[in-house]
Amino acid sequence: MDRVVVRMRHLFWVLLPMAWLWAAAVAHAQADPNAACLACHGVPGREALLVSGERLPLYVDGEAYRLSVHGQKQLPCTACHTTITGFPHDPLVARDRRDYQLDHYGVCRNCHPDVYDATLDSMHARALAAGHREAAICTDCHGAHDITSPHTPRQKISLTCSKCHAFIFEQYKESVHGAALLEESNPDVPTCVDCHGVHNIGDPTTAAFRLYSPEICGKCHRDEALMSKYGISTAVFNTYVADFHGTTVTLFERQHPDQPTNKAVCYDCHGIHNIKAVDDPEATVVKENLLQTCRKCHPDADVNFPASWTSHYIPDRERYPLVYYVNLFYRIIIPGTIGFMLSFVLLDAFRRLVIRMRRRQVVKVAKAEVGHHE
Amino acid sequence: MSEQPRQEYVRFSLTDRIEHMLLLVSFTVLVITGLPQKYVPAAWAEFVIGLMGGIETVRIIHRVAAVVLILESIFHVITVSYKLFVRRVSPSMLPTLQDFVDFLDALRYNLGLAKRRPQYDRYNFEEKIEYWAVIWGTAVMIITGFMLWNPITTTKFLPGSWIPAAKAAHGGEALLAFLAIIVWHVYNVHIKTFNRSMFTGKLSREEMLHEHPKELERIESGRVRPDPPREVIRRRERVFLPIAGVFAVVSLLLVYFFVTYEETAIATVPTPVERAAVFVPATPTPLTEADMRLALSRGRAQLVPHAISAGRENCLACHGLGTIAPYTTIHANLRLGNETCLGCHRLAPGAAELPGNGATPSFSAEILPILQRRCVACHNRATPLDLTGYRAVMRGDGKGPIVIPGASAQSRLLTLGGLTAEAHPSRFTADEMALIGAWIDAGAPEN
Incomplete structure (x- = not known):
């Protein structure tokens, strides 16, 4: 019994360094499975001339890739560049840069089928199908070789959208939500995707979206724990629903979700992307501006009219x-x-x-x- | 045998019964369509509204029933006046001290403290409570209903908070009326005894003996005031009918006003859709020398057609986002001063000063001539949008005002007829835009 144990101990001490060496060798080989690719593509300035006359950069920053989410998982280049099987590989066929991107982004589906399929019903996919080649595909938002977490820091989310939606971003960044996000990386304010969705971004101009929109605001503005941090009343939702506008919108939403309505929803009074804090002098709902806001729908309203809305307050003695x-x-x-x-x-x-x-x-x-x- | 008393007594005339039917139908419809609106977040209310075809349909039914009730109320005023002033019947519906005594007696009798129930005349205190409750309730409902139906008109005369107060009163009074009918009316004429006289118009002698013994006694002893002779009635009618006619016409006009006057509180204008430029790729900022040279070499940068002085040092004041003549979307993320704009956009040779600096432009002398030149060929008195005079311009069109004093950027006169309106056949020049914009921003005075 003892002898067997001793022998096995010897064997163990012999095998351990061997295993160590083997593991190190494998690790070394895996540390840079892409060394062969980078031998050519790691040279800055290398580019290909496309049919359109555009230049496609062929350089890949190896270090940036190693730091990316895929690089950290040590995926080989060929995990995505599935058509490359050896060296030398076939020459590139693409009319222009966008053509190349559109041809290749489908490979994302191989590993991320859920999110990829979610995008198929999105506004971006619809725009693409309608022939707008600039409509966003996976790599436009996430990048290609330098993909890092899309939501750290949090403002990265909206900055990503701003690449194509600069006009709206301009309004958003001045808003109470946008300013808090961009200046202090506030974890509570909505980024673009909190209202519009992430991969299956819908059409925000439909009647259904309009009717559903108070629920979007309500997600946060009904949350007592969240709102108490900022001293905001959660009665805003119920007082809206109890009023003429809110009653119509809520009932339509539940009974005829595609029915167009001109009754005001949250954003008709508070603004959409440019929404300001209610005590901001520029806010559409601050007392000085309220009449002008009411007149958007009730052009013949007079100075007393805005006070006929109880401003989300539950009436009391004061x-x-x-x-x-x-x-x-x-x-x-x-x-x-x-x-x-x-x-x-x-x-x-x-x-x-x-x-x-x-x-x-x-x-x-x-x-x-x-x-x-x- | 011929002296035997009649077995049936007329209690309600045909007009009374028709009035009751109108009241019955309109009240029931108002309750069924109204109470669910009061309790709308509740599941049962939502269910009932869904059954009736949705909230908009329910609101329309409610308003139609309201008009029926109002018309019936006007009719009631006329029929009661006829009875009081032409036939001169005694105002037996007015509350008297005897009613209070009757009430106490009834209470004593019900508590077993008295052996005999009070002897009632034509209308007992139970009926008077009911009648006056209906009168009070209908008055409250019509007045508050008017305020809710016409909030914009109401707030021209009353503080805004009267509208939610009217809503509170409308709902409270509705609940009160509904419960009162359920308790008081249903018990007194359906459960206690099923009193059919409101439909047949008659009461039997036994019923009269039981419920209106004093009236029966008066009838049987001949102590009933006879109807005045026909000539007297004719003479009184000659005075009454024209007055009633005028009253009816005025009331109907008021109802018509009530129902149709205010458009936007109910229909409102179509929601202004904010369509932001969606695809606006960010440009590198600040612009590089190469970008500027490229823009200039391709002649893409527009020349500045006006002098840059006197309050126009900041390009973005007029050409920034959301202004009257915004820059094209490719510059959307620029947050730069004049130097950068002028890097590409050179001054046009001989660019003159823009008009409208300093003083407020005059509507009659400066703005109206522009409108006459550019607009009135199409937009005149014959069309929904009339731009031939100050009042017409301020009134706007079916979609609302086109001029919002103090806010040129939001005024559709400029956004639709302006430089950026490519579809519009006629457009203002930059100078005209500036003048009109200055006039609107100065409050669009009639000067």
Whole structure:
């Protein structure tokens, strides 16, 4: 028994350094499986002249690739460049740079089928199918050789969108959400994708999107824990739904989700990408600007009109006292009146019941007496 | 035998019964379409609204029923006035001290403290409570309903907070009326005894004896005031009918105004769709020397057609994002000063000063001539958009105002007829744009 154990110990100490060496050798070989490719493509300045006259850079920054998510997983170049099987490889066939990109981004699906398929129903895919070659494909947002986490730091998300949507980004970055994101990398404010979705970005101009939009705002603005951090009331959603605009929109959304409506949703008053804090002098809903905002839909509105909306406040003694006291009046008068009526009616019914029973008693007794006599 | 008392007594005339039917139908429809609107976040309310074809349909049904109720109320005022002023019947519906005494007696009787129930005349206190509750409730509902139907008109005279207050009162009063009908009306004429007189118009002698013994006694003892002779009625009608006619016409006009006057509170204008330029690739900033040279060499950079002085030192004030003459979208991410703009956009030779600096342009002397030159060939009194005078310009078209005082960038007069409106047949020149813009930003005065 002992001898066997000792022998095995020896064997172990012999095998360990061997295994170590073997592992190191494999690791060395795997450390740069792409060394062969980079021998040519690692030379800065190398480019190919395409049919269109455009130059396609052939240089790949090996270091940037090693730091990328794929590089860290030590994927070989051929994991994506599936058509390259050896050296020398076939010459490149592409009319222009975009042609090359459009031809190749399909390989992403090999490893990421879920997100790839999600994009097939997106606005980008629809634009592409309609012939807009500039519509975003995987690599336009994520990059190709230098792919890193798309959401660290958080502002990277919206900066990515800004590459093509610069006009909207200009508005967004001045907004209360955008400023907080870009200046302090705030973890709570929405980036582009929080409202528009990530891979299956839908059409934000449809009636269905419009009707659904209060739910998008509500995702955060109904969250008590989140809103209390910023001192924002979560009553905004319910007060909206209880009002004329919100009632229509909510019921449409549930009953006829594709019905177009002109009733205001959150962004009609607060703005879309340029939404400002409600106390910002530039806010569309700040008191000085509110009339102009109302007039977008009610052009004949007068100075008193904006106050007919209770500004998401639940009326109390200080804010909208008239509404508060009317409600109070009916909270007293309804139980009072109905209570009076009900007690009078019940008393009356009770008395009638008693009389009827007494009469029956009398009739029974009389009948019994008649029977007795017979 | 011929002296035997009649077995049936007329209680409600045909007009009374028709009125009751109108009230019954309109009230029921109003309750069914109204209460779910009051309780809308509740699942049952949503279900009921869904059954009736959705919220917009429910609102329309509610408004139609409201008009029926209003018309019935006007009719009621006329029929009651006829009875009071022409036939001069006694105002038996007015509450009296006797009603209070009756109420106390009824209470005592119901508590078993009295042996005899109170003896009622034509209308007992239960019926009077019901009648006056309907009068009060209808008045509240019509007034608050008007305010909710015409909030813009209402807020021209009253503070804005009266609208949500009217909404609160409309809902509260509705619930009160509904519950009162369920408790008071249903018990008194359906459960206690099923009183058919509102449909047949008649009560039997037994019913009269039981419910209106005093009235029966008056009828049977001949102490009933007879209807005045026909000539007297005719004479009174000659005064009454014209007055009632005028009242009816005025009331109907008011109802017509009520229903049709305000358009935008209900229909509103179509939602202004903000269509931002979607695909706007970011350009490298700041522009490189090479970019500038390229732009200039290809002649792409437009020449500046006006002098740059007197309040126009900042190009972006007029040509930035969201201004009256915004720069093209390829510059969307530029946040630069004049030097950069002028790097590519050189001054046109002999560029003159833009008009409209300093003083507010005059509408009659400067703006109107531009409109006459560019617009009124198509936009005149015969068309929905009329640009022939100050009032017409300020009124705008079916989609709303075209001039928003103080906000030239949002005024459709400039955005639609402006430099960027490629589809529009006639366009303002840069000078005209600047003048009109200055006038709007100065508050669009009538000067």
